[in-house]
Amino acid sequence: MLTLSSIDAYYGQSQALHGVSFDVAEGEILALLGRNGAGKTTTLRAIMGLNRVARGVVRFDGRVISGLPTHKIARAGVTLVPETRDAFSLLSVEENIRLGYRTGSPYTVERLLEMFPIIREFRLKKGGELSGGQQQLMVMARGLAMGPKLLLLDEPSQGLAPIMVNAVAEVLSALRRDRLTVILVEQNLRMALDVADRVVILEDGVAVDALSRAAALADPARVEKHLAVH
Amino acid sequence: MAEPVTVLEAIELTKRFGKNTVVDGVSLKFPEGRLHAILGPNGAGKTTLFNLLTKDYPVDGGEILLRGERVTRLRPHQISRRGVGRSYQITSVLRELTFFENVWLASYRADHAGAPGLWRDFRAHWATAEKTRQVLAELGLEPFTDRKAADVSYGDQRLLEIAVTLATRPEILLLDEPTSGLSQRESERVKQLILSIKGKFTIIMIEHKMNVVMDISDDVTVMNRGKVIASGSPAQISTDAAVRSAYFGL
Amino acid sequence: VAPGFAWAQAAAGDLNIALLSQNSGNFATHGEVVFKGATIALEERGHTILGRKINLLRRDDEGKPAIGVRRLTELVETSQVKFFIGNASSAVGLAESEIAAREKIVQYAGGGSDEFTGARCNPYTFQWSASPYTASSTTLEYVRKAHPNAKRVYTLTVDYAFGHSLLKYTREAAPELGFELAGNDMHPLGERQYTQYFNKALAVKPDVILLLTAGSDFLAAVRQLSSYGLKKVIVAAPWAAELDELKELTPQMRAGLILGLNYHSSINTPVNKAFVAAAAKRYQMLPTYAMAYAYDTFRTIFLAMEKAKSVDSTAVARVMEGMQLDSVHGPTSIDARTHQTNRPYYVCLCKQPDAQKNDQDIADLVFQGDKPQPAALNQCSRT
């Protein structure tokens, strides 16, 4: 469904990704792992068109999307939930979610409020008045409201209390049941391995390893080698 | 053993946003030299409590005592000058400045009580520059010395955030989720760092990572919906029924 | 010297004279027309005086004193200018008069302020425009003559020096002519909104509304007054705008307006007739104030040079003091002490829309008067 072939991406003059290649099959959840600064976020941004892809090609649904403006990529069915929790602080929670909603999306506002009970409570509050964790859930809901074919989740459990991490994990399982295609960036290795079908590991902007969940669970050292101390 | 002195105390602190009471009559004592962790679900009011203690937000009710002195009406920089340093949950390093400049500003404040100098090039304040390099080295950030903060990954910015806070050489250190956004390796490094300074400072830390909290803190307070629901040692807290239901959802 | 500034450098022996006027900004109209008037004066004598070639240097003062002073200083430094004429703005002219006095440069001013010949008179600055005293009294004399029954006068005055002096002179002249001053409002310079003043004025039911304001303020006031569609109230302005500026109003808006003017093309004197003919030939237009000002002042300066047989500014200024000449106004003299040009002031009546023959045919000359400023009111300390 999504194929990255030898992607290079830059921030200004400095190169962040060096020839990253991998693909994601339909209905698959792919975990993207790596240390801080490995280029996980950049990879997601490059797919989304927020970072210019200097070399290489991104194909989605058989179509080349690298080079398209972000809103066109979004309309093609790719959605990013960023690690920075970009809530629209002046819009109410409900307006935030509605703004994401596109007709035909299976995730209607009503359904999302059910999936995220905590959000229901804050429906009429301004986005900016929520705590960090609440915002994280709201932004996930907003992303789902678009009815994406591919969801890019950047560290959804970051900074969440255990109870919220559980809530996020539940949402992930629900997405898995829905057979939604997801790329998940996670520091929480346990959570990533709970839901992911496959794992790709980045190091210093290079994809250094790719393996199935079974392989990862069978050989944890192979994964941790890249995540822990050099 | 004598009861340690209380350095910072919140009495019935209250903060409202519109109709919502976000911090609701919180009273807490922070004894000198201890590491005090604050836990609580998202939205419990932990960050807001910090914002009250450092006067980033005006207080709607209650008092703050710093070494017995009433500081409720002071402004943020005055609180800081009385030895309270903090890091932010939402990274607030100066993105357009280099790592060196970020940390330099904090070190300079620690070295220099009066108004900032007007004449000598800031880099030519040699002693401050030296201390700046030390702090960067301690956190393993030397390679970034002349990098702009905006140009590094979020995780590295988090480390810088902590470096800046430490460089002010505070007596009381407020850390808001110091390890969030850090990988296991960096989390571990920060944890070691905190352990190494523990005892020298009074540390108050908001943290979600239970392993970090349980391993290193002396006291734990749990908040929920703006109120303190439990206080005690890590062991006591992990078995507290109220905490288990509000925080762990068990 | 950079090329731009060497643009009109004189060859040795040439006489450089300057024209500082407004080419940009609100009254940029003047700049072009003033230049035309000056050109006619130069062409009349083949661009030479006493065997020297005359170079006319033209600069834009943007209507701002600071710029006027800056441009004049440059001209003095780079082109040794010793004679110049200025702009309609008194503030600019007065600022320049300082340099005139210091650097001994003859300035023939055309602004409205009575300070040129009053408190700030100096040996090198001359004034072509009539005194505001003459303007106020002449205008009111005409209103009295044309409307014998008019009694109550409401004044709207711009709140700065020029407005104040018009008001002062109006208060002197009005009672003598049997007018009652029913009220006055001061408005700030640059006011754009006048309906609130007219609400107030109309509440006292005046016979005459006298606008002691000028330029774009005056135009805005007339425009908004016309939106009331008043038929019975007489609107007069002793010193508000020249005919060029009135083109900004529609004929309906200005119809019936009584306007004091420093010049009108139908003045019946030999010099003026020749000038009007020259303007028609050269530019196919009827001269207005700005053109006449430039023509008449330069013509007078040239006459004085010839009389002095010199282009030395001090010698020429000496000759101009008390000089008698035949100008566009007819026989004219220049006061030896104050440097005021003693000449008549003109009153015009704006035409009804259907009476206009073309777009330059705006107002008829209906009256003229030349009551000079009483000596007691003059503050010039020169002897």
Next chain:
Amino acid sequence: MNKNLLALAAVVLLAVVAPMVIPISIANEIIVIAIFAMATNLVIGVAGLYSFGQAMFFGAGAYLTGYSLTAGGLSLVPSILIAIAGAAALAGIVGAVIIRRSGFYFMMLTFAFNQMAFYVVLVWSGVTGGEDGMAGIKRAPVGGLDLNDRSVFYAFCAVLFVASYVILRQIKKSPLGLVLEAAKENPRRMASLGYSVHGAQLAAFMISGAFAGLAGSLYVLLYRFVPIDSISWIMSGNVVFMVVIGGMSSMVGPIMGAAVFVWLQGLFSLLWAQWALLFGLFIIFVVFTLRGGLIELFKRVARIRRAGEAHHG
């Protein structure tokens, strides 16, 4: 260190060469206005306070000098000192009232105060000369120097200009300068480090006011006249635009901005009555080609040269 000396040498060279290539009065105006522009850069470029009321301080310096010299009967140096002190004090008062407001509100407040100051000057015509400005100013000799001589007066201003450059540049690089740069980005963080952000900003505002006052004072001496334009908001707007055109990243930028602004306007106005059109187009051209302002020209040249050297060496 070297770079500093190089910039200083360039500034001195500029001051020496300018009167040889353009009329001395223009050169003189450029260095005077350049002081004003550098002062303004301290608040808008370094501290990020978008002040659109700088003419208030320039005008205060101008009127104070004018008044001290005429009605006050003081000699030249005290008049200049009074202008500097008065403008700084005015900046202190205005700043103390408005420094807590940020962004656009700050900008509009400075503009409003500028307008109020303008109307005070306009209405108080007995002292200020109102619309007609203040005249009759003489340049009394200073310590045997005859300032009525154009070149002597130019040299006098040039010395003050270079001194202003050195002082303002040092301030920009000093701890205060860094604190201001940092506070521009995140005032809250600076407060939590223990800096009084408002205090630092107020200091910058006052220093800037003092130098603007000096510039106003010299301007008055240059033309021996105080035009009311000197305190008008248009002057405030122009100086901000000079700084932006020149470039805010260093103190050389504002000097270039002032030079271009003063010189180019004069040149264009000789060419065509619609010179403002040319000037507008020039501004748009600079905005699109040199985002960092004219100073970027130098940086680009330096970069190309460095690249060239690297290539050869």
Next chain:
Amino acid sequence: MNLVAAQIVNGLAIGMLYAVMALGLSIIKGLLNVPNFAHGALFAVGAYVCYTLSTIGAPFAVALIGAFSGAALLGFLIERFGIANLTGGSYLLQVLFLFGTALVIEQILVLIYGTTGVSLVPPAMLGGAMDLGFMFLPRYLVFCALVGAFSIVAVWLLIEKTRIGSSIRAGIERREMVQCLGIDIGTLLTLGFALGAGMAGLAGGIALPLLGANATSGNDMMAIAFVVLVLGGLGSLYGAVAAGILIGVAQSLTTLVAPSASTLLIYVIMTVVLLIGPKGLFGER
């Protein structure tokens, strides 16, 4: 007393004009975070378009629509080819660009229409004054107030009640994120700028019979509109409208007591309000 009532009515009408002008500024400031220094020039463009259409015989209503459209079109071009290419640069760079653009627009108007300004007599239906007993109220002022009110309501409905509106408000805050939701923010910003510019043009058209027009006549209005904008509070559309009317009435009333102070007054009001409440009367930011 009657005079007070007369001045209030007068002030309401003028205030509506200020409000239209300020609302345009407010939209642009909110969306692109730039104070539109070309607003005065766009006002003049509107006035001249209205004048030109009227002189070739178009009905006044058409001329007003033309004034809106002409300025909106120009605004569209300014955003698309100017501001849009300057994002990421400093805020002052955009301000400088707008300043340069304003100069160019003004001078082009001078080239086309000359330096002498123009006036327009309103259609007969709107000419003359109504005798209200206690005052003469020029009909044209009433018309001003009505057209002003109508356009304000139309714009308000667009921004608050439509999806475009909430996209705009979200886009103000986080450009990237709005794009991730499939919204073409570039086009939205351009349209927003055009809308604001159109409001300036419309104000110029409405004001033409009262104020006439010349190339720089919009600048006074622009200064007032900026004051109104901050007085009302940034980010508040109600604020701009309420403050516009407030300023209109206050100016009108001061004529009764201290007319020379009326220009100064608006700055005093603004300063006092901002010093008491840092965000103006209704500001959100």
